[in-house]
Amino acid sequence: MTKRIVVALGGNAILTKDASATAQQLALIKTANQLAALLTANSDWQVIITHGNGPQVGNLLLQQQRGSNKDIPAMPLYTVGAMTQGAIGFWLANALNQAFMEHGLDHQVVSLITRTIVDGQDKAFQRPTKPIGPFYSPKMAEHLQGLHPDWTILADAGRGYRRMVPSPQPLDIIEAPIIQHLVSQGITLIAAGGGGIPVVRVGNSYAGIDAVIDKDYSAAKLAELVDADILLMLTTVQNVYLNYDTPQQTKLTHLTVAQAQQFLDEGHFAPGSMQPKIQAAMNFVRRTDKTAVITSLDNVTGYLQSGLGTIITN
Ligand SMILES: Nc1ncnc2c1ncn2[C@@H]1O[C@H](COP(=O)(O)OP(=O)(O)O)[C@@H](O)[C@H]1O
Numbered sequence: 001m002t003k004r005i006v007v008a009l010g011g012n013a014i015l016t017k018d019a020s021a022t023a024q025q026l027a028l029i030k031t032a033n034q035l036a037a038l039l040t041a042n043s044d045w046q047v048i049i050t051h052g053n054g055p056q057v058g059n060l061l062l063q064q065q066r067g068s069n070k071d072i073p074a075m076p077l078y079t080v081g082a083m084t085q086g087a088i089g090f091w092l093a094n095a096l097n098q099a100f101m102e103h104g105l106d107h108q109v110v111s112l113i114t115r116t117i118v119d120g121q122d123k124a125f126q127r128p129t130k131p132i133g134p135f136y137s138p139k140m141a142e143h144l145q146g147l148h149p150d151w152t153i154l155a156d157a158g159r160g161y162r163r164m165v166p167s168p169q170p171l172d173i174i175e176a177p178i179i180q181h182l183v184s185q186g187i188t189l190i191a192a193g194g195g196g197i198p199v200v201r202v203g204n205s206y207a208g209i210d211a212v213i214d215k216d217y218s219a220a221k222l223a224e225l226v227d228a229d230i231l232l233m234l235t236t237v238q239n240v241y242l243n244y245d246t247p248q249q250t251k252l253t254h255l256t257v258a259q260a261q262q263f264l265d266e267g268h269f270a271p272g273s274m275q276p277k278i279q280a281a282m283n284f285v286r287r288t289d290k291t292a293v294i295t296s297l298d299n300v301t302g303y304l305q306s307g308l309g310t311i312i313t314n
């Protein structure tokens with residue numbers, strides 16, 4: 001039976017240790033092969049792929065600022081976000097074309113520049129929480145904070161210090177109707193990369209605004225807007241756990257929204273990593289009564305064949 005599925009790719013799908021263009025493209029070829037398994041097993045499924053851009057947007061922003069002068073000005077964050085959406089979308093389209101060919105699939109692929117509408121008054125603009133770019137040691141973080149008093153540098157989920165930028169909630173995705181139209185024609189879409197380029201409505205038009213939208217929240221919004229059956233969030237862990245990373249760790253295979261809310265309130269899901277995925281899953285399931293899945297990129301086949309992963313329903 002035809003299903004429409006929105007796949008949200010986590011950071012490890014694109015960037016491992018090496019941030020070079022070559023290494024990221026190689027990582028995406030591996031990712032594309034894992035995604036091709038989805039369509040090999042279900043050639044009539046309609047697939048929309050979205051991805052993050054946190055490391056890439058932060059790295060490119062640093063390069064912009066280091067190499068700029070009055071004749072070659074640094075681009076603002078929202079434009080740098082658009083640049084990374086374009087670059088990753090290009091790499092991923094190439095990788096999918098190759099993987100589809102190698103799997104004998106004749107699906108066409110389109111990477112779409114996508115704008116996400118946010119509220120310019122969102123409280124996120126007063127409290128930056130989205131980590132971008134490289135990780136810093138405590139000493140380097142202190143040094144950089146001295147050099148850039150306007151930056152917010154905070155600990156990122158116990159993994160080191162990173163620059164934080166505002167991350168407002170996605171309210172709407174301008175291109176959602178065209179995405180829905182294209183995917184219903186069987187075209188595989190890459191859309192809303194990096195959460196979508198953040199824009200606000202200004203009169204009859206839209207203006208970019210400096211922020212990075214969380215790709216899990218925008219994936220949930222996109223899945224809702226295109227009437228998807230499944231929101232599939234692919235990360236590094238096969239399952240969500242209670243008491244994660246402790247001796248009491250317990251695997252969750254099926255969660256209702258009510259249970260997810262309870263465990264969220266009890267603090268089982270770390271802010272900045274698992275918490276936005278759970279919240280995004282709950283948003284999608286509550287609004288649509290459909291299914292969200294959190295599992296690892298390596299487990300796409302395990303999910304498809306045996307339902308492995310953490311499945312969230314009403
Ligand atoms: N309760 C939990 N269950 C499973 N993983 C968790 C939990 N809390 C935090 N995590 C962490 O969340 C990570 C996934 O978040 P993150 O790395 O930010 O995602 P992304 O793949 O989108 O980049 C996992 O690799 C794991 O280390």
Ligand SMILES: NC(=O)OP(=O)(O)O
Nearest residue numbers: 052053054194214215
């Ligand atoms: N935009 C975004 O959420 O990127 P990451 O997933 O890379 O943090």
